[in-house]
Amino acid sequence: MVEYLVVGAGPAGLQMGRFLHQAGRDYVIVEAEPGPGSFFRRFPRHRVLATDDNSLFDGVPFARYSKRAFPGADDLVRYLEDFARPLNVRYNTRVTRLDQFDARHVILATGKKPYVPGIPGVEHAETYASASTDPTEYAGKRVLIIGRGHSAFETADHIATTARITHTVGRSVQRIVKRGNEFVATIDGTGQLRYDKVVVCTGFRRDTSLDVPHAHVLAGDSIKAIRHAARALHRTLEAEHHGVPWPHRKVRNRPDSLAATVAVRAREIPDGLADVVVPQGGHALLYDEMPTTERNGFVVTSTQICHYRKNELIAVERRLHRKPLERFFSQQLAVPCIS
Numbered sequence: 001m002v003e004y005l006v007v008g009a010g011p012a013g014l015q016m017g018r019f020l021h022q023a024g025r026d027y028v029i030v031e032a033e034p035g036p037g038s039f040f041r042r043f044p045r046h047r048v049l050a051t052d053d054n055s056l057f058d059g060v061p062f063a064r065y066s067k068r069a070f071p072g073a074d075d076l077v078r079y080l081e082d083f084a085r086p087l088n089v090r091y092n093t094r095v096t097r098l099d100q101f102d103a104r105h106v107i108l109a110t111g112k113k114p115y116v117p118g119i120p121g122v123e124h125a126e127t128y129a130s131a132s133t134d135p136t137e138y139a140g141k142r143v144l145i146i147g148r149g150h151s152a153f154e155t156a157d158h159i160a161t162t163a164r165i166t167h168t169v170g171r172s173v174q175r176i177v178k179r180g181n182e183f184v185a186t187i188d189g190t191g192q193l194r195y196d197k198v199v200v201c202t203g204f205r206r207d208t209s210l211d212v213p214h215a216h217v218l219a220g221d222s223i224k225a226i227r228h229a230a231r232a233l234h235r236t237l238e239a240e241h242h243g244v245p246w247p248h249r250k251v252r253n254r255p256d257s258l259a260a261t262v263a264v265r266a267r268e269i270p271d272g273l274a275d276v277v278v279p280q281g282g283h284a285l286l287y288d289e290m291p292t293t294e295r296n297g298f299v300v301t302s303t304q305i306c307h308y309r310k311n312e313l314i315a316v317e318r319r320l321h322r323k324p325l326e327r328f329f330s331q332q333l334a335v336p337c338i339s
């Protein structure tokens, strides 16, 4: 019996594990592979990360592992290995059914798997995960890359150095037919074109195979989004199961002070989360980065501030600069706000 079961030792599972570890909770992280960060051992295929903002909360800054604007993926693997070291991780343990474990709370941090669309003939194509990363294999060839996202352009960038033709297309491929060593692709609005290689780079989708209503899903499109989502989930669990109040700080309950604070915070709040400001007499309590289901007082996201009274929306301001915010607070503080 364990209190918290975290499935997956990627950035999300490790971040959650770190919070549970620090809070002294009974937890285990289970990971299918022999080490942490298995996604980044395989991807990106060409081993260059898309961003240098890869630090997790409560660890050393990722900048100690790489100073590059586009760091190497292996630097991130080393970072995740060090981050995982003090945590309770059980490797080589693939979860196929959640009832394998006796856990009070489950957090699914199983990441995403390559997604292949149902285009007729797609099974003949190579994929982002399987295609060779050796540019000489594409020398003089006509290559079709299906996909218009990050992995498609990463692949195109490498292939284009040697290929004769590199086409990238989005959703307009209707069919692929393999004839001998050649592929004939039917493309909406263009007709039929012949290629020597077809590579499907159509992104990643979350694996939902373990989803059950009582499990918490922790996922995101970047480490930045994940670390904030993990902190919000951990704070929610601490409040619900251990009576730990959501952390808050006090701000002077004056339009100028509130406007100054909100103008700064609005630039920092990640998508899907909101700061909540609850005026109380001479000061206001600021609860940072709550799930946006919160409907109490002033709810600040990166795009707007909403004033709620008993769940009813009474005012919105989208200009998140000091002067308009000061005017907004001056008007709204005249309206009683619930606490």
Ligand SMILES: Cc1cc2nc3c(=O)[nH]c(=O)nc-3n(C[C@H](O)[C@H](O)[C@H](O)COP(=O)(O)OP(=O)(O)OC[C@H]3O[C@@H](n4cnc5c(N)ncnc54)[C@H](O)[C@@H]3O)c2cc1C
Residues within 6 Å of the ligand: 007, 008, 009, 010, 011, 012, 013, 030, 031, 032, 033, 036, 037, 038, 039, 040, 043, 044, 045, 048, 049, 050, 051, 053, 054, 093, 094, 095, 096, 109, 110, 111, 112, 150, 151, 204, 218, 219, 220, 221, 222, 223, 224, 226
């Ligand atoms: C090409 C590419 C490049 C990217 N570059 C960056 C970047 O530079 N910076 C960035 O912030 N983000 C980047 N991302 C996004 C990146 O995928 C996420 O930030 C990050 O990997 C998500 O972390 P995660 O922990 O949710 O999932 P993952 O990193 O995928 O971790 C999930 C873990 O769960 C394990 N697992 C899965 N199923 C089971 C199971 N049933 N039982 C046990 N264990 C299981 C897996 O083995 C894996 O270790 C990139 C994405 C792509 C596609």
